[in-house]
Amino acid sequence: MIESWVINDDSPVVVSSETVLGALRSRIDSGQRETWLTSSSGRSLAFVTNTERAMVVLLEEEGDPGEHAVDPGAQGSSDGFVLSNGQDDEYSNEDTVPIHEAFRLVKQIVKTGSWPKDARWVVDR
Known part of the structure; x- marks a missing residue:
């Protein structure tokens, strides 16, 4: 069964998968840098960006530590990841990906329910 989000x-x-990127871009343009999607099977997909890099996290259920996209070898850290509650986070660049890659990952997960085969991600469980 294919999930809906x-x-x-x-x-x-x-x-x-055809409309999710437009929705994310529209939200970013309006200042909303944190987006949560929920699937029909109860999974959650988090997207938080500073407009240059993004954290993408896939959770199986509420309370799941999940799994997140990574950029192995990326140096330094980036701030400006503003959450909906106003909190401004800083993340290691290894734990985020360039925004164009984040868009590709989100589109694939919404389309198939899985990370792309060539994606880099770690399990936090």
Whole structure:
């Protein structure tokens, strides 16, 4: 069964792999840098960006530490990851990916439910 995904704080309209990037870009343009999507099977997908890099986290259920995309060998850290509660986080660049890669990952997960075969990610469980 293919999952359907909705953006948590938007209307209950399902986003597809063809529409999810437009929705993310629109949210970023309006200052919303944190987006949570929920699937019809109860999984969650988090996307938090500073507009240059993004953290992408896939959770199997509530309370799951999940798994997140990584950029092995990336140096330093980046700040400006503003959460919906106003918290401004800084993350190691190894634990985030360039935004164009984050968009590719989100699109693939929404389309297939899985990371792309060539994606780099770690399990935090």
